Amino acid sequence: MTAVRFQVVAFSAAFALCTAMSSEALAQKKYDTGASDTEIKIGNIMPYSGPASAYAAIGRTEEAYFNKINAEGGIGGRKIKFISYDDGYSPPKTVEQARKLVESDGVLLIFGSLGTSTNGAIRKYMNEKKVPQLFVASGASKWNDPKQYPWSMGWQPSYVSEARIYAKYIMKEKPDAKIGVLYQNDDFGKDYLKGLKDGLGPKAAMIVLQEPYDTSEPAIDEHVVKLKAADADVFISITSPKFAAQGIKKAAEIGWHPMHIISNVSASVGGVIEPAGFEISQGILSASYTKDGSDPQWNADDGMKKFYNFLAQYDPKANKLDAGVVFGYAAAQTMVKVLQMCGDDLTRENVMRQAASLKDFAPDTLLPGIKINTAPDNFAPIEQLQMMRFKGRKWELFGDIISSDLGH
Amino acid sequence: MSAVEEVAEGHQAVEAVPKRAMTLGTGTSLVVLAALLIAPVFVKNFIIFQMTMLLIYGLAVLALNILTGGSGQFSLGQSAFYAVGAYTTAVLMEHFNVNYALTLPVAGVVCFGFGFLFGQPALRLSGVYLALATFALATAMPQLLKLNFLEHWTGGVQGLVVTKPDAPFGLSMSQDMWLYYFTLVVTLAIYIFSVNLLRSRSGRAFMAIRDNEIAASSMGVNVALYKTLAFGVSAAITGIAGSLGAIAVQFVAPDSYTITLAISLFLGMVVGGVGWLPGSFVGAAFIIFVPNMAESISKGLSGAVFGVLLFLVIYLVPHGARQIAIFGQQLAGKLRKN
Numbered sequence: 001m002t003a004v005r006f007q008v009v010a011f012s013a014a015f016a017l018c019t020a021m022s023s024e025a026l027a028q029k030k031y032d033t034g035a036s037d038t039e040i041k042i043g044n045i046m047p048y049s050g051p052a053s054a055y056a057a058i059g060r061t062e063e064a065y066f067n068k069i070n071a072e073g074g075i076g077g078r079k080i081k082f083i084s085y086d087d088g089y090s091p092p093k094t095v096e097q098a099r100k101l102v103e104s105d106g107v108l109l110i111f112g113s114l115g116t117s118t119n120g121a122i123r124k125y126m127n128e129k130k131v132p133q134l135f136v137a138s139g140a141s142k143w144n145d146p147k148q149y150p151w152s153m154g155w156q157p158s159y160v161s162e163a164r165i166y167a168k169y170i171m172k173e174k175p176d177a178k179i180g181v182l183y184q185n186d187d188f189g190k191d192y193l194k195g196l197k198d199g200l201g202p203k204a205a206m207i208v209l210q211e212p213y214d215t216s217e218p219a220i221d222e223h224v225v226k227l228k229a230a231d232a233d234v235f236i237s238i239t240s241p242k243f244a245a246q247g248i249k250k251a252a253e254i255g256w257h258p259m260h261i262i263s264n265v266s267a268s269v270g271g272v273i274e275p276a277g278f279e280i281s282q283g284i285l286s287a288s289y290t291k292d293g294s295d296p297q298w299n300a301d302d303g304m305k306k307f308y309n310f311l312a313q314y315d316p317k318a319n320k321l322d323a324g325v326v327f328g329y330a331a332a333q334t335m336v337k338v339l340q341m342c343g344d345d346l347t348r349e350n351v352m353r354q355a356a357s358l359k360d361f362a363p364d365t366l367l368p369g370i371k372i373n374t375a376p377d378n379f380a381p382i383e384q385l386q387m388m389r390f391k392g393r394k395w396e397l398f399g400d401i402i403s404s405d406l407g408h
Numbered sequence: 409m410s411a412v413e414e415v416a417e418g419h420q421a422v423e424a425v426p427k428r429a430m431t432l433g434t435g436t437s438l439v440v441l442a443a444l445l446i447a448p449v450f451v452k453n454f455i456i457f458q459m460t461m462l463l464i465y466g467l468a469v470l471a472l473n474i475l476t477g478g479s480g481q482f483s484l485g486q487s488a489f490y491a492v493g494a495y496t497t498a499v500l501m502e503h504f505n506v507n508y509a510l511t512l513p514v515a516g517v518v519c520f521g522f523g524f525l526f527g528q529p530a531l532r533l534s535g536v537y538l539a540l541a542t543f544a545l546a547t548a549m550p551q552l553l554k555l556n557f558l559e560h561w562t563g564g565v566q567g568l569v570v571t572k573p574d575a576p577f578g579l580s581m582s583q584d585m586w587l588y589y590f591t592l593v594v595t596l597a598i599y600i601f602s603v604n605l606l607r608s609r610s611g612r613a614f615m616a617i618r619d620n621e622i623a624a625s626s627m628g629v630n631v632a633l634y635k636t637l638a639f640g641v642s643a644a645i646t647g648i649a650g651s652l653g654a655i656a657v658q659f660v661a662p663d664s665y666t667i668t669l670a671i672s673l674f675l676g677m678v679v680g681g682v683g684w685l686p687g688s689f690v691g692a693a694f695i696i697f698v699p700n701m702a703e704s705i706s707k708g709l710s711g712a713v714f715g716v717l718l719f720l721v722i723y724l725v726p727h728g729a730r731q732i733a734i735f736g737q738q739l740a741g742k743l744r745k746n
Binding site: 048049050084085086088089090091092095096099100102103104116117118120121122123124125140142185186187190214216 | 452453454455457458461551554564565566567569653657658659661662663664666668669696699703707708710711
């Protein structure tokens with residue numbers, strides 16, 4: 001026994017010596033503000049109040065996940081202190097909270113803050129202060145810009161990536177399609193449309209009509225009728241949940257049966273498909289990258305078993321049907337992975353370096369085959385999705401995992 | 409007769425505040441000013457930033473106070489003027505490279521025109537109807553900023569990032585501290601202007617309209633002109649506050665200027681005391697710090713906690729900070745007699 005232990009000690013000592021010689025940084029502990037021998041402070045900003053408070057489930061899940069990590073001994077013996085503030089989805093408040101986190105609480109980094117304009121408001125500040133703004137919870141494509149903003153990184157597939165995947169699918173399955181696009185007239189809709197056109201490339205002329213709508217409109221019936229009149233046989237509905245449901249209903253009402261694609265944002269069974277009606281929703285297409293917490297097909301899945309155990313033990317009040325819970329779990333897991341990779345070098349620079357060198361990392365709640373990959377020139381962690389078709393009362397995944405790379 | 413007693417007798421929506429009661433005494437003013445001048449030296453940049461925001465929101469509340477406390481007109485549309493000011497500054501700074509200090513007067517003039525014009529149709533409305541009309545302005549503004557043909561300038565939903573100015577003349581102070589002193593100077597200038605405005609002929613005309621429109625017009629006050637003028641002045645000050653806000657926050661986006669902001673400003677005015685100008689800054693402190701306090705008490709129920717705190721304030725001191733100030737004055741008076 002002692003002999004074995006001696007061997008281990010000798011071996012590790014030799015190993016330590018080697019590494020120390022090759023790179024001194026590895027052997028000694030390095031810290032920036034917010035990290036110490038016992039603690040790592042992580043900041044976060046969420047809309048716990050205000051118009052987007054439905055997303056707050058993401059923040060609560062992340063907090064619960066860090067509690068789990070702490071209960072299991074932390075990261076390299078360091079406990080995570082997760083400081084999460086409310087910004088009510090108002091950009092000036094986000095700035096105030098971000099400054100409070102960085103200057104007053106002294107966090108090592110800000111992780112997983114929600115919203116495009118809220119995060120946009122602090123991006124410049126974070127980059128000036130050189131504090132990592134990691135895994136922003138926003139689908140805008142602007143988070144993948146390492147040259148101009150080397151301290152900001154997104155996480156989820158961007159709207160552009162998702163739209164490119166639909167473009168790929170259409171070009172393969174229906175090369176002579178006439179595409180009608182209904183899109184929300186804001187950053188979400190416009191990012192998507194751009195992705196779609198990028199994806200179609202020279203074939204962008206396949207789009208016969210693109211109809212914008214404003215969220216202030218009570219109904220979008222008129223737009224759907226116009227798209228049918230334009231003789232489109234593919235209907236891409238880049239809509240938020242309420243409007244996606246209206247689109248499904250109206251198309252059925254006027255007897256229009258195109259290939260119907262709805263965005264991942266609106267792929268909720270409970271929030272969109274069920275209110276629109278299961279019968280008329282058969283065959284609708286979408287794409288996803290996370291496992292659905294309510295889908296029984298994952299009951300035997302190892303990752304989801306871990307996820308359900310986590311919910312039972314650390315977050316019993318969470319609603320597993322809420323996509324934000326699955327999202328928060330996977331995002332927090334990515335954060336923990338990065339911190340583990342940092343080892344004892346918990347400087348802000350090293351955190352960014354490690355975040356930009358994730359290789360084939362697969363969080364428990366992402367679809368099998370979807371992996372997180374980053375590089376110094378690629379700040380878009382998730383770029384793959386899988387197509388799915390609505391059948392019966394649930395989504396059925398089909399086909400391969402598709403990456404959004406621009407290859408025709 | 410104290411101001412409180414006056415209110416008990418009156419049945420107007422906006423109470424009549426005598427113009428002397430609208431300001432602080434000279435001694436108190438100097439103490440507050442000295443505190444505002446010295447404080448930044450001792451605190452962190454983040455606190456300086458919060459103090460800057462306090463002055464900025466204070467200015468916006470002050471503008472509303474001139475409109476409501478001075479001329480007796482309601483507005484729930486102040487966020488729209490604030491947004492116009494902020495965007496004027498952001499667009500001038502980022503697209504035309506105009507110096508930040510020069511954008512303030514431009515924003516003021518633009519907003520004055522905007523407010524003056526909006527005051528024209530608003531003339532036919534009073535009380536709650538005017539509040540509703542301005543409410544419409546506030547809800548429309550974020551969407552107007554997203555319009556396609558403006559997008560080239562406004563940046564659409566993505567908003568615009570504004571560069572924070574460095575301290576000039578090689579002064580060795582942080583950007584935050586410089587911006588604080590800059591804001592303080594602007595705030596002081598506007599505060600003194602407002603006090604003088606309300607003491608002037610125009611100010612008396614405002615108050616005459618507030619107290620009794622018919623009597624005012626029979627005395628020869630041009631009601632239409634002074635009502636729109638009040639709107640214009642209020643909008644101009646709000647616009648300047650918006651400009652300063654854009655520089656301090658370094659970002660403008662339609663999401664920043666929703667109806668929530670207009671309601672916060674209205675709330676700040678009520679908490680500070682309608683018609684009491686120094687109360688504007690107390691009100692601003694309330695809308696900045698109390699939500700943070702509420703959040704530290706309960707994250708999930710921060711809205712409810714905020715509601716309870718607000719209810720307590722309105723219930724215990726219905727006339728806001730002014731009531732506390734008057735109480736303090738009376739107490740000091742009694743102590744002196746003893």
